[in-house]
Amino acid sequence: MIVLLKEHPDERQLDNLLGWLRERGIDVHPTVGEHQTILGLIGDTSKIDIDLISALDIVDDVRRVQEPYKNANRKFHPDDTVIRIGSTQIGGGSLTLIAGPCSVESEEQIVGIAKAVKASGATILRGGAFKPRTSPYAFQGMHIEGIRLLLKAKEATGLPVCTEIMDASQLPLFEDIDILQVGARNMQNFSLLRALGKTRKPVLLKRGMAASYQDLLMSAEYILAGGNPNVILCERGIRTFETYTRNTLDLACIPSLKTLSHLPVIIDPSHATGKAALVPSMACAAVAGGADGLIIEVHNDPAHALCDGPQSITPAAFDKLAGELEQIHQIVQGDREDVIIR
Amino acid sequence: MIVLLKEHPDERQLDNLLGWLRERGIDVHPTVGEHQTILGLIGDTSKIDIDLISALDIVDDVRRVQEPYKNANRKFHPDDTVIRIGSTQIGGGSLTLIAGPCSVESEEQIVGIAKAVKASGATILRGGAFKPRTSPYAFQGMHIEGIRLLLKAKEATGLPVCTEIMDASQLPLFEDIDILQVGARNMQNFSLLRALGKTRKPVLLKRGMAASYQDLLMSAEYILAGGNPNVILCERGIRTFETYTRNTLDLACIPSLKTLSHLPVIIDPSHATGKAALVPSMACAAVAGGADGLIIEVHNDPAHALCDGPQSITPAAFDKLAGELEQIHQIVQGDREDVIIR
């Protein structure tokens, strides 16, 4: 941490600050210039409140040079986190395809899609039971019945299942669910994050629409700090001025997050673009860019899906795509490591 | 709602769509051009799922021309909503000053600030008990003890109190709180919104960092549709590329939200700018721009505030500011109505 002092700082205040820092085990190295004094803070500054120091009269600015997250930080955990779920895994060089409909609609639908995507190479089934919808009047999911049907599909195919949890009070209903998804709008619902930190369930944490990489990693830190090491980061598009796509897919997050953190990174091209026609090319791009996997909306009848139809691809399109993804993965795997992780 | 069809739409699919719409009480008026057919949909389209129609093969694009919110919409509720809280009110031409510290820290602190801001003209006290913090390692508030101290300050001054609720499970603790604040990060925590819709407590709903006016009004709609008419909209800055200020304060939201909706609009210059030195000028700007009130962080010792110190102003600065705000309010009041609401 770097503290820039104002010109001619009050000496008593400066002494107070230096003492307070030293009490916290921080070494302070001052650099005195003609117009400017800089304090270099060495030690574990992750628990120092940057706002407290910024507020002091004698301080002009404070800059962190150390990331404020520790458990999520690659510097302290150089090896990739690999998350094992049943007989499959996320991370560690494998390419994970999570596929399924936006919403669970019926047993026939979810079991049918589960079988289809499994045949094409998906190793995890997704499907929404509790749906966060912008409008109170839109379909909000089948709730408990949706969970029940997902578990039927799991039984029928052996695929682990991933579905969204919206509130800590729902946790008991998710006991047999394999991966708990936290939606973009809940990325900073700290009550929920804290509750998930107390479980040991894998959590797929979606990046908020206005969340920086650091914000995402700080939300992951909430879960990790609670004792749950099984966090999967997921990019699903950020909000920008461009309106042709629903959101702006930020694929540079892949090498960036992998440099900053050891957690696996999954890309959601369906929500990011909001258009089925853009999903295959962005799925290929994500794998070529080094993603550990994809989460893709697949629906046997996108035109009649109860929600998010326009961004779902058909099982046939998914099948063709999965083959292509596997080929691209072969090319880039291995190479990535030298390049990305310094 | 406007539906743009692709060239040469399949006739059977088109007939299906027309029938489906008519069943829902929607009149359809087609406009047939050489390359393009446009369907004009007339009727209550607020409950038609735009995604369902977009997904059809024969459809090129769908555009709403009617806002998807009804209870929050000025078109259906032309008169301003006025929210009465004890002997004070928000909206209806009055200027409401909500002031107090970011966090409740001690009885002495909160009672002292409450007395000071009341003397300067504030009519509502704010103070955080449960604090959503980006970092799991930062101070998270005094929790129940904070609520208890806030109520002490209410008792001592008669000021109604406003504080943030982070989760529906906390509702019983907030029984004596006058205004429940929903933070920007929870603006689309639909579980929480739905729970608040079942109470009749005034809710101060903060705009999310990436939320459009429509998103904010749709979140208000969740509360209103639940039966709670007491929603106060609050702008606290959106996230943009500019980093000098913590967020970008969007004051054009004031006349915009007042055109679109009948709900009162409060501005938070403290969180929007993140710098105490910018608060007074932005507070004046907000009142001149037609805001129904302000929520301002005031701390007797900003340099030692436990959180958000840099954006708090002192009671003395607040006192000076309040006088200026009152004068500006006198000038713009009345005028606004002719100009803003057409």
Add this chain to the structure above:
Amino acid sequence: MIVLLKEHPDERQLDNLLGWLRERGIDVHPTVGEHQTILGLIGDTSKIDIDLISALDIVDDVRRVQEPYKNANRKFHPDDTVIRIGSTQIGGGSLTLIAGPCSVESEEQIVGIAKAVKASGATILRGGAFKPRTSPYAFQGMHIEGIRLLLKAKEATGLPVCTEIMDASQLPLFEDIDILQVGARNMQNFSLLRALGKTRKPVLLKRGMAASYQDLLMSAEYILAGGNPNVILCERGIRTFETYTRNTLDLACIPSLKTLSHLPVIIDPSHATGKAALVPSMACAAVAGGADGLIIEVHNDPAHALCDGPQSITPAAFDKLAGELEQIHQIVQGDREDVIIR
């Protein structure tokens, strides 16, 4: 400037860097921690290329602590710049109203509007002769004829005139124009900026849609460094995700730019909002926020304006507004100085 070194930096490379910096008159103060070494650079770093240092193998990150602009920097020029134009001025506590149509359309139109806005208190006339339009098919202005008509209006009313220059090659045509406007899309047209730096004409420099305060000040620096001290900064809205308004008006730029720089700040509520109904409230907000003036589109017949009609207000609306602005200016003037400029 702060240089963060990677762990265990190569000693020879480090020596090279230290030598290179010292040659440039920079004092280097290293802070050596267990995992991290920080170099504090003291001296005039404004001409050190941050990219050169970032590129070194031994360097992890570089942060500027000194602003990279000098001529535009309040630190080196504490007094406000006041720009005199004929018998009027911009800055120095006065409130300047620049008003007129988006485009010059005819002698009758421009002279008529000029007389009307002068009567209401405007001291400078604006009007477009060369119009930058997104579409090559839209009306692009009357060009030289527009300049001629503007000068007629100047002659008829005595008002100095402000109009946009799009290219350095047009400079000879603008000889009698009082203020040269650089549009938002040309804010980083460095050829144009350099050419304007060689004149002594006042330049109204509009902030680009994606320009940070620093970017804007760096563009001002181009003009100032060329020897022309007469730069007026103008905020006209930035591009964000919100689409209800054409752009997002960032009024916090007023106290921010005035803290960072000594140049006057003018607000353009017409282009920022794109809606005439929002102009009066945002004009009042800008003045309450401490702006040195406003540039407002006024048209006697907005419904038939050749461009940007929806954002123009009528002379009658301008007249009413100007009175209100003057009252607000009286209240906030003076106060601002203590608060904003620390």
Add this chain to the structure above:
Amino acid sequence: MIVLLKEHPDERQLDNLLGWLRERGIDVHPTVGEHQTILGLIGDTSKIDIDLISALDIVDDVRRVQEPYKNANRKFHPDDTVIRIGSTQIGGGSLTLIAGPCSVESEEQIVGIAKAVKASGATILRGGAFKPRTSPYAFQGMHIEGIRLLLKAKEATGLPVCTEIMDASQLPLFEDIDILQVGARNMQNFSLLRALGKTRKPVLLKRGMAASYQDLLMSAEYILAGGNPNVILCERGIRTFETYTRNTLDLACIPSLKTLSHLPVIIDPSHATGKAALVPSMACAAVAGGADGLIIEVHNDPAHALCDGPQSITPAAFDKLAGELEQIHQIVQGDREDVIIR
């Protein structure tokens, strides 16, 4: 185009509007609802000024359903544009690698890099002679001497050369340059675009930092409408709230722009990310996403490059990358067409 009228529009004004539209060859189809009347406009509306209609008192809103660009529109030019440059081409299924240093620094440097990148498979050489720099104090390029050295490298290797033009007045100096690059900051320098429309030189048009796909295509339209059909679109990152990368690379622009337009799309991962370590993965992602080519900064000594060093990769890294890109291109080529272009 869709025109939404206000409730109870004035009949005389409505008649005027209908007459005005019919004069321009537009068919108008009204849809009359209880609260709302919608006009469907059929015909060539690309030259109708949307602002003119929006400004009318009787009009609530106007929405384009037809793109405002014609020459750049795939609807009117279904076949891909292929641009031939000497013995190479851009578009039409080929993968074009444009490589070279940010700035030309010396004959040895530019000829050396040209030979290296040619050997690795690059077919076009890039190198900056005139450099747009945010700071007036930064290195601005070698100017004419830089052009001369680029042509030396062309002579030595046979590679066509691409370099940035900053102002129309520079055109004579660029006579022997093969591709004229328009920088992101000049994307809406309409004087420059118009001048380039009068040449027949291929133009590499970079997307502005805040430019939507439509803005980019409208700028292309300026060049195309002038008679020059040789426009290459280039994405180089947009400005968002994320600061870890210099800009946010928007790869969904590839299938989007290819749906909207027939022009080739080139990706610049170097400027988009600003970090050499991120370039290879984003280059692979771009090719997997269907890009027609890449423009990549390659420098034999990135640590001593005169500008933009941190984002340049070495010739060795480029060589390794080029092989990978070719393999990915083989996989996705062909496939893309069915998926992207509907």
